[in-house]
Amino acid sequence: MAPQRALQLSLKKPTYAVCVVGIDMYVDVHSDVPKGAETFGVSGSSGVEVSMVYDPAQVTEPTGKARWPLNAGVDVIISVDAASKALNDLKVKVSYFGRQEGGVLGHSMLYLTGADISLDVDTGRTGKVKRGQGDKKTWRWGPEGYGAVLLVNCDRDSLRSTEIDLSSTQLTSLDDLQDMSPMVLSCDGPDELFDSHKLVLNVPFSDSRRVGVFCTRGGNSLSNYKQVLGPQHLSYEVERPPGERKISFYVEGLAFPDADFSGLVSLSVSLVDTKVCPEVPLFTDTVAFRMAPWIMTPNTQPPLELYVCSVVDSHGSNEKFLKDMSDLVLKANCKMIVCPQIENRNDRWIQDEMEFGYIEAPHKSFPVVFDSPRNRGLKDFPYKRILGPDFGYVAREIQLSGDASSLDSFGNLDVSPPVRVEGKEYPLGRILVGSSFPKSGGRRMAKVVRDFLQAQQVQAPVELYSDWLSVGHVDEFLSFVPTSDQKGFRLLLASPSACLKLFQEKKEEGYGEAVQFDGLKHQVKRSINEMLADRRLWNDNLYAQRCIDWNREVMKRELGLTERDIVDIPQLFFLSSSYAEAFFPDMVNMVVLGKYLGIPKPFGPIINGRCCLEEKVRSLLEPLGLRCIFIDDYLSYHKLLGEIHCGTNVRRKPFPFKWWHMVP
Template identity: 25%
Template sequence: MSFHRDWGCPSAPPENAMPPSPHARARLLPLLLACLLASACGPVADDEGGRPGSEDPLEGPFHPVVDLRADVNRNGIVELDNPAEDEDEDTWTAERGAIFLANLDDDEHACPFSMDPHRISDDALAQCHDAMDAVVNGESDLEDLARLRTVPWPEAPAGTVGSVIVSGAAGKKVRLFKRVRGNFISGGFPDTVFLSTAEIRRGVVLAIEGRDIVRDPEEWDGFADVVLTIGRNNPHDPVFTDTVRMRVAPVVLFHHMTPAWNVFVSKPAASIEANQFRQALGGVLADSGERMVYSEFAVDDLWAQDYFEPAYMSMPAPEGRQHVMKVNYRAPHVYNTDANAPLRAAGRIAFWLRGPDTAAIQQYQQGMSMASQTLNSFGNTEVIPPYEKDGVTYPLGRLFRGRGPDSRPDYQPDPSFTQMLEAQAVQPPIYVDTSWLFVDHVDETFTFLPAPTPRGWIALVADPALARRILQDAQARGHGDAKLFAGLSWAYSIPAEASIAEVLDNPGLMDASAVAALEIDTQLSILREETGLTDADIIRVPFLFQNASDGVTAYQPATLNLLSLTPTQVIAPDPHGPLLDGEDPFKTRFEEALGAHGIHVHWVDAWAPFHIAQGQVHCATQSARQVPDVKWWEGGR
C-alpha cells in the first residue's frame, strides 16, 4: 500500500530522531522547499509524474488560496463544496470539530504474540500495532485513518510551495500521510507533509493517524492543530496559513444499557468445578435465545472480569454511522519483579484479542504496594449508565471505581492507569472507599441494570440488614432449622451448611454484616449525591457478610454480582438459601424485584470454585457489548 519517497536534500532524519520544534520547522520550511524545487537536488515526482518548480517563479502580488478541510461537521466525509466544513474549523466543541483514531489495532495480524513472557515481554507486546510504522497496512488500516484535503488553487504561480504540519505536543503523537499515485505515504517527519506547486494547484488528500491515546494530559491533551502553510520561494514574501483542530477519540467503556454480544470466561486446566460452571453458563447462553459469542481462554486464572476490560473508540462515518475500533485494556496488576513480565499473566489475553479493528492498551506503574493491586482489577471499575443531574448530562455514563482512603496513599489504584482513564474525559469517574472489603471491588456491592423507568436504569445495592430481617422473619415463622448451603462445603471440605438459627446466633457474621451495612450506606450516599438516585431507582439485594483476613466478604452468594446479557436477561449466582415451603426466599425476592422491571433471571451454580474464593458470576465472566447509538463527541466533553 505504500512506497518510499525520496524527498531529496536535505536528507530525511530517521524516525526516532528528535524533530525540530514547530517554530524552527516553520523557519526551515522555505529552505527545505527551495531545495526540493531546485534542480540540483534531483527530481521529486508528484502525483502526475511532473517535476514541481520547473516553471520560472512568478513576480508580483501573491494572494494564495489556503484552505485545509477536515470532517468538521462530522458526517464522515470531507467536503470541499460545503462551506460548513470551513466554519470554526480551528475550534472543537460538542457540535463541531474533526476527529481521528489512535491506530492501535493490528489489521494484518503482523504483531507477534505469546503467553510466554520470555519469548516476548509485556512491554514488547504493547509496542506493536499499526501506528508503530510509517506504512498504511492495507485497505482495512486505511479505514482507520481520518482524512484531510486541501482546496485546489489551480492558478497557483510557479514557485508556490507548502506544507502541512501538526503543531505542538501533538506532533509526536500523530502521523500524517499524503496520497501519491493512489497510495498514502509518510515522509521523513511523521508530523509534516510537503506540498509541491502541482499539488497545491490540484489539491491533495491527506490522512492522519494517532500513534497513541491520551495517557497524561499534561503531556498531550488529545487535540491536534493541523496547519496548512503556503508561501513562495522568496524569502521576502509572507506565508499564509489555515488551521484545523482535531481530537483523538477517547476510549469508552461499556455500560449495561446495551446488550452483550461476546461473553468471555477462563478455562483453567485443572478445575473440575470451573469446567462445570462453564458448561452451565454455556447452556444458559444457549437458552437465552440471543445470538452470542462464547469465548473461553485457556488461562489458569479464574477471574475473567478482572484481568482485561473491553471498550471502544470511534469516529464519524458516512450516513450517521460510527467507525468503531474495539479496545481491550489490560489490567495494571504488577505482580512480579521480572522485567519481562511484571504484570498479571492472564492479562496478555488483551493482546491475543488484538487484530483487525481491535486494539489492546497497557499502562502501569511500578512501586505500589502488593496489597493495593486488587484495586486494579476491572471488577473494581464499573460504569454507571447515562443520566442527567442539575442540568449536567453524562450521555455515556460515568466510571464507578473503588479506592482506599486518603490516609493510605500506598493503597490506591495504579496512579498512571487512573490518570489515563480520567484523561479520556467522557466518563468522569465517581470514587468510593472499598478498602473495607476483602477483595476491594465495587462489583461486590453495586451493579446497574436497564429498566423501563423515568431514569432508564436501576441500581442494585447490597443490603445485609435486609438479609438479616428475612432470616429473622423465617425463624419467627418456625423455620429456624431450615438450612442455608445444604450439602455444600467451603474450601478444604469444611462443611458450609448452617441453619437459620445458627446463622443469626453467629456474632462474627452479624458484626461483619453490620460493618458492611454502614460502609455500603456511605457508598450509596456518594452515589445518591452524584447521580440523584432516589429510593424508586434502587433495588435492595439481601445477603450477609463474613469476616476475612483483611476486611469482609460475602457470606451468601452475592446475587447482584451478575452478568447482564440484555435489557431483559441476567445470569446470577444461585444463593443456596434455605427452602421455606419449597422456595428459597432469596431467589424469590430477587426474581420478583427484577421481574417488576421486565428482567428474567437465569440461575447458575457459582459456589465452587468462585464463591468459596470470594467471587461470583460477574467476577468469573467478562463481556463485550454493542456500541451505544449515542456518539461520544456529542457529549460536550
C-alpha cells in the same frame, strides 16, 4: 477576518503579490504618495474585491468618482474570489489627486496572482470532508459544536503484523486507511506560481508524537502511501504535480487523552515564498482535531459477546459452569468465547484482566479492549487474542509491576447507565472505581489508570469506597440492571440489612431450623436461628452495611439517584483479617445479558421446597421484566473469593449517542 498581510505600494514600479482566496490583505496607500496629493481612488479588475474601512463618524463616503481623503484613516482591503489562470492576471490601481480638479498626480500598480489554498477536514462531523468556512483552528463540544475527530489507530488490520498499527510508520494494510480521518489540501493556482512558492505541512512539536499523517498519490499499492508527518517528521514539503488542485491525506491518532494530553492536536499548511532569504510564509491554514475518547459500556447496553475461561486445576474443572454460561448466552442471543487453559494459564478472573469499550468518529467506530495492569496468567490474552482487525487495544502499566494491588483489577471498574445530576447530563454514564476513601491510607487504583479514565472526559469518574473488602472490587457490592420502565435501569446493592430482615421474617414464620448451604458437600450448614444468634456475624454485617451505605449516599449524590432507583439484594459478609468477604455466593456479582441475569446460586435456606434467598431476589427483579437464572459457582469461583461477574466479561453494543454532542 483580520488582514493577514500588508502590501506596500510604490509610485515608481509595480508591486507583485500572491493573494489567497478568502483572505483579506491590507494595501498601504499612505507610504509612497505624490507631493500635493490629498485624495485617492482605487479600482480593481474583475475577480478582485476592493473595500474601504473607515470610521463613519469622521469620514463621509464620497459619491461620483469616489475620491477618498488621504488623511482621514481610510484603509484599503482587497481579496480575490478565485484562483488565477495565469501569473499576475489580476490588478489593482491606486490613483492620487490634488486639491484642484484636474489630472492624476500619480499611480501605483498592484499585480496579483490568486491562489486557492485551504486545508480541510471533517469539521462538520458528517463523515466527509467539506470545504471549511468557519473557524477550523478551534474545537467545540455539543450538538452545535464543530471540529474534526481522530481515532487512535490502536487496532491491527494486517494479520501478518505483530504490532498495533500506530506503532508502524509504514502502512501494513489498505484497510488501515479506514481507521484514519481524511484531510484534503486544496492548492489551485497557476503552475508557475509553485516554481517560486512551496506548500509546507507542519505539526507542532508537542503534537508530533500523538498524530501521524499519510499522503496518498492514488493507486492500490501500500507503497503509494507514506507517512509524511509524525514523531520523526515535523514538516513536509508537499509534492504538487502540475495541474493538481487537491491532495489527499489520512490522519491517524497515536495517543489517547491522558494526564499530560488534552486530546487536542493541530496541523497546518503554509504557502512559502522561496524567492526571498530567509523564506517567508505568506499564508497559513490550521485545522484542529480531538482524539476520540475510550468509552465504557454499562450493563444496560445489549450484549454482543461473553468471554469466559476454561480452567482445570487443583480446585477442579469449571466445565459445568461453562455449560451453564452456554445455556445463558443462548437465551440472551449473544455469542460465547471461551479462553482455553493454554492461553489463560489457569487465571480464571477474566473480568479483572480487561475492560471492553469502544472509540468512535463520525466515519467509523470499533471496540477497544483496555488491558489492566494486574498482569497475571491472562496478561497476554488481550493483546495476542483480542487485538486484531477493527478491534483495538490500550493498556496502562504501573512502573513497578510489583506495585499493583487488587484494586488495579478491573472488577474494580464499572460504569453507570446514562444519568442526569442536578441538571447536568451524563449521556454516556459515569465511571465508578473503588478506592480507600474515607479510610486513611489503604489501597487505591493506580494513578496511571485513574488519570487515563479522567482524561477521557466523557464519563466523569466517581471514586467509591471498596477497600473495606478483602478483594476490594466494586462489583462485590453493586451492579446495574436494565429495566423497561421510564428510568431504564436499577442499581442493585448488596444488603446485609435486607438479608437479616428476611431471615428474621422466616424465623418468625417458623422456619428457623432451615439451613444455609443446604445441598453443598464439605460445607458446614448454618440454620437461620444460628445465624441470627451469631453476634460476630451480626457485627460483621453491621460494619459491611455501613460501608455500603457510604457508597449508597455517594452514588445517590453523584448519579442523581433516589431510593426508588435502588434495589437491595440480600447478602451477608464476614470479616477476615479486618476485611470483608461474602458469607455465601454474592448475588450482586452477576453477569447481565439483556433481561437475563446470571446470578450466583446462594444456596439459601430451603422453605417449601424453594431457596428463600432466590425467591426474594426473584420477587424484587422479575416484576422489572428481568429473568433470574441462578448458576452454581460455589467451588469454581466463590470459594476462590470471586463470583460470576469476576469470571466473565461482556462486550456490548456502543451507545447510539455520539460523544461529541455532549458537553463534559
